[in-house]
Amino acid sequence: MLDTIWVEARRRLRSELLDKDYDTWIAPLRAARWSADTLTLEAPSGIARDWLRQHFLPAVERAVSEASGGRATVLLLVNRELSVPARAGALPARRAERATNGAPARYTFDNFVVGEANRVAYGAARAVVAQPGARFNPLFLCGGCGLGKTHLLSAVAAGLAHARPLGAVVCLTAENFVNEMIAALEARRMERFRRKFRGVQTLVVDDIQFLAEKRRSQEEFAHTFNALHESARQIVIASDRAPHDLPGIGEALRYRFASGLLAHVRPPDAALRRALVERKASGLGVSLTPEVASYLAEEWCANVRELEGALTRVEAYASLSGRSVDLALVREALGPSPVARRGPTLQRIIGEVCQHYQVARDELSGPRRTARLAVPRHLAMYLCRQHTDVPLARIGAELGGRDHSTVVHALGAIERRLEKDATLREAVSLLRARLGA
Numbered sequence: 147m148l149d150t151i152w153v154e155a156r157r158r159l160r161s162e163l164l165d166k167d168y169d170t171w172i173a174p175l176r177a178a179r180w181s182a183d184t185l186t187l188e189a190p191s192g193i194a195r196d197w198l199r200q201h202f203l204p205a206v207e208r209a210v211s212e213a214s215g216g217r218a219t220v221l222l223l224v225n226r227e228l229s230v231p232a233r234a235g236a237l238p239a240r241r242a243e244r245a246t247n248g249a250p251a252r253y254t255f256d257n258f259v260v261g262e263a264n265r266v267a268y269g270a271a272r273a274v275v276a277q278p279g280a281r282f283n284p285l286f287l288c289g290g291c292g293l294g295k296t297h298l299l300s301a302v303a304a305g306l307a308h309a310r311p312l313g314a315v316v317c318l319t320a321e322n323f324v325n326e327m328i329a330a331l332e333a334r335r336m337e338r339f340r341r342k343f344r345g346v347q348t349l350v351v352d353d354i355q356f357l358a359e360k361r362r363s364q365e366e367f368a369h370t371f372n373a374l375h376e377s378a379r380q381i382v383i384a385s386d387r388a389p390h391d392l393p394g395i396g397e398a399l400r401y402r403f404a405s406g407l408l409a410h411v412r413p414p415d416a417a418l419r420r421a422l423v424e425r426k427a428s429g430l431g432v433s434l435t436p437e438v439a440s441y442l443a444e445e446w447c448a449n450v451r452e453l454e455g456a457l458t459r460v461e462a463y464a465s466l467s468g469r470s471v472d473l474a475l476v477r478e479a480l481g482p483s484p485v486a487r488r489g490p491t492l493q494r495i496i497g498e499v500c501q502h503y504q505v506a507r508d509e510l511s512g513p514r515r516t517a518r519l520a521v522p523r524h525l526a527m528y529l530c531r532q533h534t535d536v537p538l539a540r541i542g543a544e545l546g547g548r549d550h551s552t553v554v555h556a557l558g559a560i561e562r563r564l565e566k567d568a569t570l571r572e573a574v575s576l577l578r579a580r581l582g583a
Contacts, residue, residue: 150462150479151185152177154213155206157458161451162205171198172206176225183218185210188225195222215481253300259425261418264294267409271298274380275305278348282407284371284381288388289411292449295384296352298411302382303350314347320356324363344373348380354403355385358394368399375402419443426453432461437473445483456480490581492530492544498580499526502573511546521563521570524556529577531557 160168171194179186187206189195198206199222211218255275260268267289270282285302287295303317318326323343330339343349349370357364374381385392388410389403414422420443427434427442434442446456463479464471490498500507503522510523523545530541531553542548563570 148177148180148185149466150459151180151210151213152187153462154455154459155185155209157455158209158212159205162209163202167202171202178223178225183214183216184221185214185218186221186223188223190225192224195224198222253297254304255301257425257429258294258297258301259418259422261414261421263412263414263418264298267294267298267411270407270409271302271382274302274382278306278380279378283375283378284383284403284406286389286403286406286408287382287384287411288386288408290386290413290449292451293411293413294450295411297450299350299352299382299384303348306348306380315350316343316346316348317350317352319352320354320367323351323367324356324360327363327366340370343370346374346379348382349374350382352384353386354383355387355392355395357399358392361396364396364399368396368402371399371402381406413449414447416443419447422447422450422453423457426450426457430457430461432457432464432471434471435473438471438476441473441476446480448484452484490533492534492536492541495529495533495577495581496526496544498577499529502577511544513546524560525570525573525577527553527556528560529574529581533578533581 156172159172163172174190174194175198176188177185178188189198203220203222207218207220210220255268255272258264258268267287270285271287273281274283274285287298289295299317303315307315327336327339330336357367371381383403385403388408389395389400392400392403420439423434423439423443427439442453442456447453460471460476460479463469464475467475469475496507496510499522500510505519505522509519510526512519526545527541530536530544531538534541538553539550542550542553560570564574
């Protein structure tokens with residue numbers, strides 16, 4: 147239990163913290179005891195313990211709580227016998243810096259799993275490395291958390307930095323851009339800051355939405371953007387939403403973001419989920435049966451981070467218990483799946499309706515309005531509205547690009563039919579039972 151919780155907590159902290167912070171402060175810690183919802187961690191020195199308390203304790207306690215499935219506290223003790231791992235041991239300082247250029251070295255094009263959901267974004271990223279500044283400038287990647295945007299940004303930065311001088315490629319988050327600007331302002335070194343960012347050959351920025359409501363930072367970034375773009379130097383940006391949907395970002399900057407190629411990184415489809423499960427399991431040295439792989443792909447693969455956490459727990463649980471990885475162990479190790487906790491997705495609801503009425507998904511999304519298709523289509527819209535928080539416009543888009551008013555009409559039609567149609571009420575009850583709703 148102790149090792150399982152700490153392995154999962156460390157995985158969460160690695161994805162949350164900067165690599166240098168994780169390597170310096172989290173990696174040296176040793177989990178000593180788990181008792182009464184308290185995890186005792188040992189630090190190698192009093193300085194390390196005090197720094198952790200002041201700067202990282204809330205993050206560590208949050209990660210441990212999520213890993214253990216309940217509210218947890220962390221007790222920090224000193225164990226001076228612990229060794230502190232050397233950082234970038236085999237590389238001289240400048241070579242280590244050059245190798246990453248601010249991008250995690252573990253993210254490359256070679257280990258990116260490509261599918262229909264991310265094929266355009268992947269192809270655009272490869273094209274940028276092949277012809278920086280010539281095509282797709284800026285390249286703007288957008289999509290939800292854990293879908294691969296940061297992986298692609300890091301692969302671009304690593305690919306371009308490979309044959310370029312130190313400092314020619316800068317990869318950072320928008321938050322770090324703001325922090326560096328604030329530090330430069332306080333130190334009266336804005337000219338040095340501007341030379342650094344406007345003198346690069348490629349600028350790669352993640353989480354650009356962090357600039358929201360920060361007028362001075364937006365102005366500085368806009369000037370940096372213009373200086374690079376006008377001299378045909380490559381800019382790659384990522385965000386959780388498209389440029390024109392970014393709240394708190396000035397119109398002029400949003401238009402700049404939208405002036406190149408917008409590439410969506412969408413949630414993985416069934417084929418990509420299965421490929422991700424197999425690739426990530428192989429990387430951990432975990433052998434999965436087809437049954438287990440299918441279960442993880444359906445229930446634990448809404449995004450890559452969720453899948454990595456699940457596989458880490460499964461591997462730890464199996465190795466510590468000495469059992470083989472079968473479906474019973476996976477369910478025991480992971481508990482209720484995120485799909486069950488979050489409720490049914492649009493895709494699952496539509497799929498269950500299609501199966502119940504024995505119609506194809508393409509038919510339900512198609513233009514035909516026959517009686518055979520109208521009721522299933524309307525019922526799918528109704529159940530999507532009842533059991534998800536998705537906007538009506540997106541429900542309509544999922545069912546053949548229908549608009550908001552069409553969905554409203556469908557909801558009213560189903561509600562009226564339910565008052566007098568016992569067969570429809572029975573179908574709704576059956577579908578809700580299948581969906582676990």
